[in-house]
Amino acid sequence: MNKLNENQAAYYPGCALLTIDRAYNSSSKLVSKKMGIELVEIPDYNCCGIGEMKSKGAAAMYLPLRNMMLAQNRLGSKDLVMACSVCYHEFERSITRVRENRNELEAVNAIFKEAGEFEEEYAPGGEARHILEFLYNEKGVDEVKRNTVKPLKGLKAAPYYGCLYSRPSMYTFTDKKPHMDNSERPRFMHDFLEAIGAETVFYGNEVQCCGGRNVVQDEETSFTLCSQTISKAKKAGADVIALICPKCAGALDVNQPKIVEKFGKDSELPIVYLTQLMALAFGFSKKEAEFGDMISEPLKVLKDRGF
Amino acid sequence: MALEKQEHRPVAEKGEHIIARHLIEDDSIKEEKNLVIDGVDVSGRWNTFILSRVDAEYDRSFFREIKDTVVGSRINRCWQCGMCTASCTVTPLYRRFNPRAFIYMMQLGNLKELKKYIDVAWRCVGCYKCSQRCPKQVNPAEMMEALGLVIKKYFPEEVESKLKVDEDVKKIYDDMILGDGRLDLAKLHTSAMRKTGRTKELLGKIERDTIFKMAKDGRAFSILRLGKPRNWGKSKEAIENYLKNIKSIENSEN
Numbered sequence: 001m002n003k004l005n006e007n008q009a010a011y012y013p014g015c016a017l018l019t020i021d022r023a024y025n026s027s028s029k030l031v032s033k034k035m036g037i038e039l040v041e042i043p044d045y046n047c048c049g050i051g052e053m054k055s056k057g058a059a060a061m062y063l064p065l066r067n068m069m070l071a072q073n074r075l076g077s078k079d080l081v082m083a084c085s086v087c088y089h090e091f092e093r094s095i096t097r098v099r100e101n102r103n104e105l106e107a108v109n110a111i112f113k114e115a116g117e118f119e120e121e122y123a124p125g126g127e128a129r130h131i132l133e134f135l136y137n138e139k140g141v142d143e144v145k146r147n148t149v150k151p152l153k154g155l156k157a158a159p160y161y162g163c164l165y166s167r168p169s170m171y172t173f174t175d176k177k178p179h180m181d182n183s184e185r186p187r188f189m190h191d192f193l194e195a196i197g198a199e200t201v202f203y204g205n206e207v208q209c210c211g212g213r214n215v216v217q218d219e220e221t222s223f224t225l226c227s228q229t230i231s232k233a234k235k236a237g238a239d240v241i242a243l244i245c246p247k248c249a250g251a252l253d254v255n256q257p258k259i260v261e262k263f264g265k266d267s268e269l270p271i272v273y274l275t276q277l278m279a280l281a282f283g284f285s286k287k288e289a290e291f292g293d294m295i296s297e298p299l300k301v302l303k304d305r306g307f
Numbered sequence: 308m309a310l311e312k313q314e315h316r317p318v319a320e321k322g323e324h325i326i327a328r329h330l331i332e333d334d335s336i337k338e339e340k341n342l343v344i345d346g347v348d349v350s351g352r353w354n355t356f357i358l359s360r361v362d363a364e365y366d367r368s369f370f371r372e373i374k375d376t377v378v379g380s381r382i383n384r385c386w387q388c389g390m391c392t393a394s395c396t397v398t399p400l401y402r403r404f405n406p407r408a409f410i411y412m413m414q415l416g417n418l419k420e421l422k423k424y425i426d427v428a429w430r431c432v433g434c435y436k437c438s439q440r441c442p443k444q445v446n447p448a449e450m451m452e453a454l455g456l457v458i459k460k461y462f463p464e465e466v467e468s469k470l471k472v473d474e475d476v477k478k479i480y481d482d483m484i485l486g487d488g489r490l491d492l493a494k495l496h497t498s499a500m501r502k503t504g505r506t507k508e509l510l511g512k513i514e515r516d517t518i519f520k521m522a523k524d525g526r527a528f529s530i531l532r533l534g535k536p537r538n539w540g541k542s543k544e545a546i547e548n549y550l551k552n553i554k555s556i557e558n559s560e561n
Contacts, residue, residue, distance in 0.1 A: 015489050015490040015491070015492065015533065016490075016492055018529065018532075018533055019491070019492055019493070019526065019529050019530045019533055020492055020493065020521065020526050020529075020530075022526060022529060043537075044536040044537045044538070044539075045489075045536060046488040046489060046536045046539060046542070047483070047484045047488060047489050047490045049484055050480075050484070050490065051433050052477060052480040052481070052484065053480075053481075053484060053485075054377075054378055054449060054452045055376075055378055055452040055453070055455055055456050055557060056550060056557060057376065057377045057549075057550075057553055057555070057557040058377065058549060059485075059546045059549055059550055060377070061377075062542070062545075062546060062549075063484070066542060089435075097377070104377060107549075110549070111542075111545045111546060111549050112545075114544075114545035114548060114549075115541045115542045115544070115545035116541060117538055117541055117542065163433075163434040163435055163436070164434075164435065167434070167435040167436065167438070167439045168435040168438035168439040168446070168448070169439060170438065170439075170444055170446070183439055184439075208396070208434075209396045209432050209434035209436070211396075211432045212432075213432050213433045214430070214432050216476050216495065216496070216499045217429075217472055217473050217476045217499075218430060218473075221397065221400055221401075221430060221432065222432075224400060225396065225400075225432075250492075254517065257513040257516070257517070258513055261513065292524065293524060293526065295517060295520065
């Protein structure tokens with residue numbers, strides 16, 4: 001496969017984005033392309049482990065690092081861009097751990113050797129990058145402003161970062177590296193939303209957890225946490241909640257009918273991805289941004305606001 | 308702005324659950340019929356807060372066992388400040404969920420006490436607030452994973468009876484992530500519902516609407532296109548061998 005040029009970046013889609021969260025996948029690609037970076041999917045990627053493999057020692061680190069090796073081997077890119085916060089966390093965790101701990105690096109390399117898929121060993125160096133942080137640092141807010149042809153004037157959006165985009169800073173290096181976001185009060189999504197003309201609301205649950213990890217085993221906890229977040233955003237006057245993680249979408253969007261059934265109409269609010277709103281502001285149609293995919297029906301609100 | 312929002316009360320006021328916690332246990336209540344101390348009659352029902360005990364006989368091998376795992380490797384650093392419990396997402400919902408206490412019990416190897424908390428110990432949502440704020444980088448979020456390993460090894464019957472759902476779902480994840488190399492979310496959802504005996508709900512209106520919507524816009528079929536990574540078989544074999552030969556409690560055959 002051809003190596004990447006400077007306007008391309010190696011991209012890890014992850015399992016959710018290729019199936020039920022395709023809206024996030026396609027809108028991320030549209031937005032990046034408009035801003036001058038083409039996202040190229042790595043071939044033969046495997047699942048990152050989505051937090052369920054952590055108690056399996058070095059095997060949990062092998063899963064993401066195999067994808068880093070693929071990016072390096074097939075596309076010649078040290079870094080890997082991804083849109084899913086859970087994948088991002090798993091990648092950052094593995095990369096940081098093997099960089100700081102020689103035993104763990106050796107254990108991972110032993111698995112690589114046995115699998116025999118790559119000739120070389122894994123060597124620390126590459127970085128995983130969340131698409132929000134990637135676009136913010138590589139292209140910046142001004143680039144977003146320049147590309148905005150249809151500002152979303154009058155739309156009140158509640159930015160919802162969730163847990164793993166900014167936490168924990170021991171893995172993500174938020175607070176520790178100057179170009180990274182703040183771990184307790186992230187700002188990048190606020191800046192992007194304001195750049196495309198939307199208004200952001202403060203509602204206090206920006207970095208709260210949606211309970212997405214336990215959404216299968218422990219719906220009760222997840223529903224309670226989601227209903228708190230949605231109702232707080234609604235009370236603060238938000239029209240939509242903007243997300244950057246498909247797992248949050250699984251908890252807040254796909255399960256919303258059940259949450260409303262349990263906690264009442266206070267917990268009903270359209271959920272969209274940040275990149276969908278950006279795509280809309282960049283002049284793409286609502287169909288191209290695939291707003292129709294969301295269970296919580298953001299199309300109605302967007303129509304009311306005249307977009 | 309933040310001050311205006313104060314009127315709606317959060318789930319737990321700061322520190323509320325620390326007072327309201329289950330400090331009173333039935334076996335620590337003592338009834339005294341005729342107790343006179345310094346001429347004052349203090350007979351009645353009394354709760355013994357601290358029973359006299361000897362905590363010197365630590366089982367150090369237990370501590371090592373946790374320290375040897377990847378997730379529990381920083382257990383020695385914890386100095387019990389309680390920042391993890393104070394910032395926990397789950398504690399306000401389930402007040403018996405107390406990461407600091409769990410870490411303490413693991414440090415001492417106090418299995419007897421740990422056994423009482425099996426029903427809440429698995430509720431961690433992995434939000435990493437505790438790890439973010441921990442002043443000693445103990446990484447309590449991952450320590451809860453180590454706790455899971457400990458429970459699995461020492462209380463297999465309880466896991467079988469109380470944590471069946473959690474274990475079943477974990478098994479589905481394992482089979483898909485290690486077996487197929489990729490995760491099929493629709494299959495995960497339906498097989499988890501089936502395993503936990505909630506097949507009926509899949510036929511309910513909400514589930515039906517969601518499935519219908521996804522079938523209509525084609526997403527239900529995109530799962531067919533997910534595919535498998537090429538050459539995954541080799542990786543799968545290597546991972547399985549690793550899990551079989553690992554010497555700590557992470558070993559899959561424990």
